[in-house]
Structures are given as structure tokens and as C-alpha cells.
Amino acid sequence: MYQQGVGDFKYFVGIHTLEQIATREDRICVLNILGGESSAVSPVSHAFSGGNIVFGTSPGKKGQVLKTAAGDVPVYNNVREGLADGHRFNTGVVYLPPSGVRDGVAELIRVNPALKKVVIVTEKVAVHDAREIRAMAQQAGIDIFGANCLGVADAWNRVRIGGALGGDAPDESLLRGSIAVYSNSGNFTTTIAQYLATEGWGTTTSVSSGKDVYIHFALPEFAYALSNDRRSKAAVVYVEPGGYYEHNLNFTKPVVACVVGRWKAKLTRAVGHAGALGGDGDDAAAKEQWFQEAFGVDEIFTPDNPVVSARGAVVTNIAHIPLALTRVMALSNQQPDFAPKGDLSLKPWFGDSRGLSLPAELNLPVQEAIAPYSKQIAALDQQTGRHFPRRAMKDASGVSQMDPKTQITRLHNQSILDSSTRPLESNLCQALTGEHNGENDNALVNVAIAGNMNLHGDIMIQAADAAREAGNAPNVVLSAALAMLGPNRIDSARKGVDTLVELFVRSGLEDARDEDFDVSVIAISDTQAALFIAEETDPRAEAMLAAIDARGARSVFIRFLKGLERPLSSNAVLAAISATIAWGPLMRKRISSITARSLPWYLKIYASLIGASADGSLHRSDSYCGVPNDELLNRWTVGEMAYLSLMGEQADDASLYAFQVLTGLLTSNGPGSISAQGCKGAVSSDGPETPERVQINKAMIGFMSHTGFSHGGAGYEGIIFLADRFKHTTLTDAGEANHGLDLIAMADAYAEEYSRAKEEAKEAGTGRIGVIAGINHPVFKDKPVNHDPRETFISELFSGRDDYNVFHDFYKKLVTALFQSGATRNVFCVNIDGVISAMLLKMLWPRFRAGTLDEQALEAAAFTIFLYGRMIGCAAEIDDHINRGKNMDTRTPASKLEVVS
Amino acid sequence: MNITGMLHGSKLLNYVGFPTSEVLGPEASEDDIKGMIERHGSVFIKPLFKGGVGKKGKSGLIGRASDLKTALSEKERLYFAVHRHGNVTAKAQGVTFEGAVPAEHEVYFSISDSTRYRAPTITITHKGGVDIEELDPSEIIEVPFEALTGLKAFVIANALSDIGAPKEIVSPLVQYLPKLWELFHHYGMTTLELNPIRMMPGAGGRLVPVACDFKCGFDRDDPRWQRLNLPNQLFAADYSDFEQEINQLRTYQGQSDVYVINDKGTVLAPTFGGGANSAVTEALGDRAIISSDFGGNPPYQKMHDVARISFKHWLKQTNVLFVIGGKSNNTDIETTFRAMADALRDYFIQQGPVPLYVVIGRGGPNLIRGMGAFKDTLDALGVPYRMFGFDSAMSEVVNYALAADEWMRNGGREQVAQKLGLAV
Helix, strand or coil: CCCCCCCCCCCCCCCCCHHHCCCCCCCEEEECCCCHHHHHHHHHHHHHCCCCEEEEECCCCCCCEECCCCCCEEEECCHHHHHHCCCCCCEEEECCCHHHHHHHHHHHHHHCCCCCEEEECCCCCCHHHHHHHHHHHHHHCCEEECCCCCCEEECCCCEEECCCCCCCCHHHHCCEEEEEEEECCHHHHHHHHHHHHCCCCCEEEEEECCCCCCCCCCHHHHHHHHHCCCCCCEEEEEECCCCCCCCCCCCCCCEEEEECCHHHHHHCCCCCHHHHHHCHHHCHHHHHHHHHHHHCCCCCCCCCCCCCECCEEEECCHHHHHHHHHHHHHCCCCCCCCCCCCCCCCCEEEEECCCCCCCCCCCCCCCCCCCCHHHHHHHHHHCCCCCCCCCCCCCCCCCEEECCCCCCEEECCEEHHHHCCCCHHHHHHHHHHCCCCCHHHHHHHHHHHHHHHCCCCCHHHHHHHHHHHCCCCHHHHHHHHHHCCCHHHHHHHHHHHHHHHHHHCCCCCCCCCCCCCCHHHCCCCHHHHHCCECCCCCHHHHHHHHHHHHCCCCCHHHHHHHCCCCCECHHHHHHHHHHHHHHHHHHCCCCCHHHHHHHHHHHHHHHHHHHHCCCHHHECCCEECCEEHHHHHHHCCHHHHHHHHHHCCCCCHHHHHHHHHHHHHCCCCCCCCHHHHHHHHHHHHHCCCCHHHCCHHHHHHHHHHCCECCCECHHHHHHHHHHHHHCCCCCCCCCCCCCCCCHHHHHHHHHHHHHHHHHHHHHHCCCCCCCCCCECCHHHCCCCCCCCHHHHHHHHHHHCCCCCCHHHHHHHHHHHHHHHCCCCCCCCCECHHHHHHHHHHHHHHHHHHHCCCCHHHHHHHHHHHHHHHHHHHHHHHHHHHHHHCCCCCCCCCHHHCCCCC | CEEECHHHHHHHHHHCCCCECCEECCCCCHHHHHHHHHHHCCEEEEECCCCCCCCCCCCCCCEEECCHHHHHHHHHHHCCCEEEECCEEEECCCEEEEECCCCCCEEEEEEEEECCCCEEEEEEECECCCCHHHCCHHHCEEEECCCCCCCCHHHHHHHHHHCCCCHHHHHHHHHHCCHHHHHHHHCCEEEEEEEEEEEEECHHHCEEEEECCEEEEECCCCHHHHHHCCCHHHHHHHCCHHHHHHHCCCCCCCCCEEEECCCCCCEECCEECHHHHHHHHHHHHHHECEEEECCCCCCHHHHHHHHHHHHHHHHHHCCEEEEEEEECCCCCHHHHHHHHHHHHHHHHHHHCCCCCEEEEEEECCCHHHHHHHHHHHHHHHCCCEEEECCCCCHHHHHHHHHHHHHHHHHHHHHHHHHHCCCCC
């Protein structure tokens, strides 16, 4: 069933001439106008076309607008509301996800009797839906373009409808002329237009047909409308294999046909007869033949073999289209529309041969790009560091990503499992620079942390102690300290980094560790120098400088500042260390100058958090936790210092390794974790669009206020569970494989106990009993063999070091025992919290056994180690949100909120 | 995504109540086979291919046996049979045994979408069981029908009348064939073909159509096929490991269509846009490792994953990394280039450097920022490169990439390796 439209088609066609495809009179309604693609494309289309979009729809967003240079476009929940508000349109544009396309088209047809055309931009629409769309449109007498197309455009009318023909600068490609374009490829629609200009041909109507099984406005209809178009003297068509749309065409004007895709025939498998009937005869070779017959030519046109007739030519390379067209048109004395614009020869815009002896054909010199790109390239050369486009960063992150299947998070594309094998000092920086430190940078970070960790005489430790005294958990204690580390205290270091970058950025300095770099060529003004100079000798700065020497660490910036021959402030040293670490990534445009500038603040925050976790009484003028300041500065690593702060003692190798693995594992759980949400909210509320105003210490407090006994204390529950199982045993060394304990019997005993408790709870009707801490992560349940990949990783890591952990071993036996006793239906897995508990308890066991550590101290230790790890991931999220986010972008729209009674 | 053969076909047909021949899988015991021979007089033995392979009969890959011994020897012959078509070979993994259905009439029937009629269309003939392309056009008919009303009895009745089908088969076919529309339309199929349908005498002599072979193709953009709960591995043979890994990233935003063209190729060309893909793959010929369309404005993470997977599989053998597309209308060049450059850097860090020559041709939004990001990365990695804007013809850029590959093949790769400090 179809309405009879124009011509004698055996189906409905409404377009009589190409002029009618995209006119100035068309009025448009865009479905899903605020979607990602439409919100970028529609404003350009609207402005280019003189404001032809009357409204758009986006469920739940009525009242919002799409901002465009030609004025705001109103948004409604649905089409009916827009019509009820008095808007009228004849053309629908569909940007819905594939599953919604059919229903969207149905709704457009149902509620708008004035509908004449629909452009479907969406790709991957099911054939099933296309079939039904075809039938609906045929019944209602509507022309459909697409799906999977870039829409239609008209260079004469200066209108484009639907997709992004001509990109963000339609005027560059849609040059008025006499050639109509029809293309199966959206991109080639405008690429062809741009190529045509090199021979002086402009365009009339351009149709991106799409390349789905159903092409609703296909070549037969195009050929008909071309005949009737008074403006078009000829057409270029680009087609690919598949379908009989090009068979038996009747062109009345010259046409250059480009057929590409012979290679696809190689990929096909033998198919059944239906495939043979419907598919095998429509490959590229067949289509070339159809066009050759239509044009009366017997070969493919190439510049060397220019076979044309007055009816047309067939090419297989789009670069040959312009010349073929000129030759075809010359046969009927038709001249190009304008003087040739540009040429298609090879012009490299960027290049580097790396000093290789390349043949001349490869060794092409870089040429100045066409405007406006040449200006952009010049600006790029001047740009220091990376620039990020801003967007709403609610629930989004540019630095971390958790794989929902494995639960493994990647930070800067590096798995936290890898982070766990790196030194803590390297992880601190990788979170911000995206790159791990070399030995030199590690040495500098160790000095930066050691130089700022001892808070003797600093109000930070007084605040922390007061908070501790009041019975607060470690997160609140550390937050109190950080509240004292506001922007004023770090201002000169941040400006210092800016100044060093400014001074050196055009100096040719490639490696900030370069001992041979001549710093005497760098001229520094008195105002600039004043940023670095202390009024009187700063002992902290002196000690840090001495430590840098003692460790043999190199830094061009330290060398340069020393050359000022004035006493330096500790912030100056921190600035120089930060600039050294940031230099490579900044010059490689891996990080932004915002990140480089913030680095001293992050380092100071790291140091203060580690320091404030030890009681104030342990911060002395000459020592920290009993270790002389000089020794810390000159020799200790951040890992060792953090362990010292937490445990009050120097770590042995095994403990230090376990400690670093733990902090690595705890680094991040992606932007959805509560801690990340806390710090992102804190950045968002300060307004990242003015990055200098974001209080990074407050953002860190935001992270810490979003941790607690549930989020951060999970390791503690496991410790208590394990301690309960082992406190009555004779275990002294948790790392001794010959512990003499029958772990299987212990596991069986507990499994039985658990089964009994479960049974009793069931009988008593008191519901389910609690889960066992450290096992059964919900994501991995219902599998016969059940391993948390993170647990497997740790297990292998430590067994490779011959490092035994009796608690971990017990956990593994417990999950089997629980299954075998019938307490659980599946073998549960030991989850990452279980692993953490086992590692932590192993570290703390000697003191717990000796009775010098009570349960509260155990909990504080478990919580603090979580904070150490997570501060790294949250620093990354904070910095990322400052760089990419928008002001107040973590808000939840009112429409998404729930009211609960 | 195709299925051929009765092993799975009979299950699908049972969903809509269409009669089928009896079928046993490769695990059938000798007793089972013997029983089947006793019930049906003889059995057909057909190799079992994953995915879709047609025209087995023509290739001599169908056996028939009326005793157990022959059946077992045919099983042995066909169990790992190889089927070749052009460049593509498929290897059987087992056989099916199908009970013979006695019949006077064999019918061919298919439903697919016709681009001539732009509607779902049936093809039917009562002279089925042979290659229908060889039949006289008057004996076969194609009939389009309305998708919204579906395949109705009158469509079948009219079609059979037009080709002069024997009257005894008309009524049963009119009764049964419309059921196939349910299977075709509601489970995401693009093609459904039964050949032959044998018209078996039933109770009272009335003929019953029995499907004796089955082929269908599914639309991978249509989730309806998942309602059938087919085992995933059924389609595994359709794709290489690389293709499968990339396919897992299929979402509606951003194309991710890939094919392996030559697993010994040396030009790795992530292309953007269907047109560019077609044009570039054609021009690169056997030098191309893959053919791809990564356009459609993929978000960063998807592009990064696509690049990471492509590099993991192919970078080691690559001479020229060739990133190519036209002047994009919508795809953000900065996002896609940064993602690829980051993936390349990650590869170099994790797997070590690879001697490469990088050639890029592109246009579109944020072009210079995107090229800048790639440039910074390539400079850091020490790899030679040239980047062309959209004012250089794509075909010329392809020729440049081919010339770079030629140079790399003839000593250039060693030179680049030396520059990168790699042992030659």
C-alpha cells in the first residue's frame, strides 16, 4: 500500500526536483536534539540554514534550549508538546539511538499531518525497523533520507538538514555551482564537493544516502529529481557494493559515477540461493558494468586512460572525479562554475624524518597549511602543555576507569595492579603526570616529602592532634591538618613553577636533569627572583638542598636558583623540584600548565597527610618518629617514611613491599567511588573554569570526608575476623609457612559454625546473617571456580617472592570449606578487602600478639593505609576535574531526583 | 552471522511450528543412526560448519546412506571436510544425520529484503531442491509484500497460482509458509531460506511441508536474535580473534567494523568513514593488514580500546601506521587522534618500540589540535612521520604510504630500528 507520488514509480516518491530536498522554507523538528551528536551538529546547521529548526525533543528536558548563533531552539519532552505550543514543521530529523528510531519516525508521522520529509542520521538501525519505517512512510507519503546518513544540503539555498555535511564550516565545502552530488558515504559527500572545487565545479544539492539495506531515497529517485532540477547540469554519484539501486538507471544529464569496493568481493563466503539472488550479483564489478552500459563507455576513466562519453564516465578513485567531470562536460561545451580552488597534490603540514636518509619521494618538506589552519599551527607552537576541552565531569573521569567485569581500575591507562609493584613515590607523581618517575625524580620526590613531613611547630599538627584528641577517625584528623594548608601557604611555590616554565620554555631545554644545560643564558628579573628568595636563611630549604646533593639528584632548576646566590625559601625548592618532575610531560603536552603549577601543592599535601597521621609528640625539631631529620632527607624513600608514620618503626624489606603493594591496590576504584565523588564535588563547587581558585586542600578534604568506617574501614572488619580466628592459636610469625596450624581444620570448624548460625537464623526467622568480611564479592558470584583477579594477582606476586601469608592461606581454605560444608552454594572468592586484611594483619600481628596494639589502633591503621592509597587516586581525580570540568557540573538535575515517602 | 543446516535450523523452525526432518548431531550413537535409517529408509549426512556455508551439495559435501556402514564411512569422509569459496575456506566440525523424507514435490522458499522492491520479498518455486538460479524464470517468482501486515496466506496463494504450482501442494503451503514470517521478522533475520521443503504425505494423504535444509542470516544490529538463546560459539567462526575483540566494542556510537585483509600485511591502516575505508583498502591491496571503519565520532575510550587492540594484534609486523580519513564532518579529530597516540605510546612503553613510519591524512573538527597531539607523541617516541591535511588527495596520501612501506621493506625498517636504538 502506497500513495502515488511524483513520476511513475511503483512506490511513493514525493521529491520532484532536487531543489525540493533542502529548501529555505523547510521547518525542522529534531528528535533527541540535546544528544551528544545533535548538540554539536544542530547549532551549526541551524545557523547556516537561517534558523530552520523550530524545536527539538528530549524527554524530561522540556523548557531547556539548544543555544545557537541564530538564537535558542526550544526543547520539549515530545513532538506533541511542540506542536501544541504552536510550532509547525514539515521535516523531521532523527538523532535517536537505534532502538528508538522506528518509534520516533512513527510518532512524527502520527502526530504531524504536515510531515513531508524525515532525515535519519542514526547508524546501526536494525533491518527489521527499516522495513517497518519504509512501510509506514510509504503509506503516509513521506520521503525518508538515511538511515546511517549525514543528511542533505543545498549550496544554492544555503541549507543543510540532518547531519553534519560540511562539518563545523559548511561554507568551506558547500560552494554554489552546477553539480548535484549523491553519495553512499557521508564523508565523501563533502570530500567530493571539495575535490570538485579543484577543477572549478560547485554543487547544487548534496545527498548523503546512507548505506543500509534499505536506502529510501536512492539513485532512481535521485536521477528523476536531477532531470527536473533546472540548476543542476550534471551529477557525481559515489556508490559501494550491495543492492540493486544502481541497476537500469535513467539519467538525462551527464553523470560521473565512482564505484569503490572491488576488494569486498574477496571477503564473501558462499551463501545460499537467496544470497545469490539478492547479493552476489551486486558487487563493485557489476555496478561498474551497469554504469558503463548506462554511459556507453567500455573502460574505467583514469587520467592516463581518460575514457568518457557525453553521458558520463566511471571512475574507481575519488581523486579522478574532478578531471573526469571536466572531460565529460567539455563534450557538451560546458565550462566549470568558477576558477579552480586549491589543488590536491601532497602537502605535508607536519613531518619529521628523524635524520634518516629517505628517498626524495618520501622526504617531502613541510608546507604552510591553508588558512585558518596555518594560524592554528603557529598557535600550537606557542602553546605550553596540553589543553583540555571542558565538559561536565559528573561521574566521568579522564584519568581513571574501572573495568566493571574485573573490577580492576586503570589510572592513566595503567592498571592499579601494576601500580602496586611500583614505589610509592613514583605512584604519587604518576597520578598527576601520567608517567612513572625515573630514579632522579624519585630522589627529588623523596626530598620533597621528607622536607615537609615533619610538622614540628606547624599549626597543621596542632589541628590534627586536637581532632585526634576529640576521638575522630583518621580521615577527620588529617582533614583538620589540611584545612591549615590553604592557598596562601603555597602561593609562592605555584607562582615559582609558572615563572620557571616561563623562563625556560623557549630556551631549548629538553631534559630538566641536563647537567650541561647552560643556565647563564636565562635572564631573570628582580620581581621574578623575589618569588624564590627567603628574607633570611630557611633551614628547611637548606636541608632540602643538601639532601638533593647528598642523593646525587639533578635538576636544572635547582642549579639555576642556586645561581641566584641568595638564600632560597623552602617553597622555592619545592617549586624547582616540581618543575623538574613536570618538565618532560609538560613539554610533551601530556599535562597542562595547570597541573604543573599545582604539583607543589599536591606534594605538600601528600607530605602533610603522611606527617599528620603520626601523633604530634613524634614531630620534633630534629627528628620525626625517632628518626633524625637528616637521615630521612638524605636516605629514606616515601614508602619507608609512610610506613614509619603509620607503624612507628622502620620497615623490613618484606613489610615495606607489602605496604607499597597495599597502597598501590587502594589507589583508585574509578570516578564512581564515594571518595572520588567527594573530591570531584569539592572541585566542582569551587568552579574549575577558574582553576586558580580551586582549593586543592579542600578538594582533598572532600575526598576524606567521603571516606569512613564503611568506605575505607573494610579492611578492618577482615582484620577483626581473622584476629578472632587466630588469637587463640600459637601463631607468632604470620609469614612462616611452617606455622604448625591445621588451617583446613580451622576453616572447616568456622564453616560449620557459620552453617549452624545460618540455619538457626533461618529457623528463628531472624533473616540472613551477615556476610563474612573479605569474601564473596558480589560481582564474581555464581561461578564454579571463583577468583577475584586482583586476589589472584597478589597471590602470584607474593608466591613469586616466597612470601607466605598464613591469613591469606586461611581465607582461601575457608571459601572451599564453606562450599564443601554446604554453607554456600558456590565457591566464593577471597575479595580484595580480604587480601588487604590479610596483608595488614600480617604486618601488625607481632604487636597485636604482644598486646601493644588494641583494636582501635588496628582500625586506625587499616583506615589510614586506605587513605594513603586513595589520596593518590583522588589527587588524580582532582587534577583531572580541574583541567576538564565545568563549574558546578556534579549537580544532579531535578528531573533525576527521587522523592521518598 | 549465519546459520546453516538442520541441527540448529530445526530448533528455530520448531519455535514457529514448522515441520522439519528428523536430525541427529555429531554425537549420535550407532544405535541412533541405525534407528533413524530404519524409520526413514535412508539418511543424509551433512558436514557441520559454524556460521553460514551454502552450496554444500554442489561441492559434493552431502552423503546419503541406507545402511549403517555407509553412514559411518560418510561420517568419516565429511567430519572435517573443507569447503572453499573464493578466498574463504571453512572447515567442518562434525556432521549431522538427517532422516530422508519421501516426497514427490520439492519446494524452494526464501524471505529476504529486496533492494529492487524495497520491501520484504518471498521467492518461491515448486521446482526446488536444485540450484534455482538454473530454473526457467517462469517457474520461479519473487513477490514483495507489506512489512506491517506481514506475510499473509493470500501472498503465498497468489504466488503459487502465478507459477502454476500443482494444486495438491497449494493448501499446505498456504497454511504453513506464513509462519516463517514470525521467525524471520521477529528474531532479527535478514534472510531465511528453506531448500528443499519436501511435501510429505501425511494422514489421509494430505501433504505436509517438511523443511529438509535451512539457512538464515541475522542482522547483527538487531538484538532480537538474542531471544533465540543461540550458543555464542555458533557465530565464532565468522570472525578472527582480532575481529571478535573489536566487535565486543560495538555500540551505536562510533563505527567499529573491521576485517582482516592479510595477516601478513605490513600497512596497518585505521581508516575513518565507510568511503575512506573502501577507497583505501582497495588501493592498499594485500599490503593492508586490516580493513576498518572507525568513523562515527567514537568517544576517547572506545577509540583508545580499538587502537590498543589493533596494536596488540598487528603493530609488531607493521611498517607503516597509516591513519587515514577524509575531512570529517562530525568525528572529533582531537579525541580520536589523542586516543590513538596515547595507545601507541602505551604500546611502546609496555611492549617496547617498533620500527614504524607513520603517515596521517585527515581533516575535520579540531584537526590541528589532534595532529598536534599525535606530533608530540611521535616526537617523544622518535618515530618518522608525515601528516597531510585534507587538501592533499586521499589517493595521493595512500600512494605516499605505499612508498613508505616499500622503503621500509627495502632497508628502511632497519634504519628506523637503529634510530630507535633497537638491535637490528
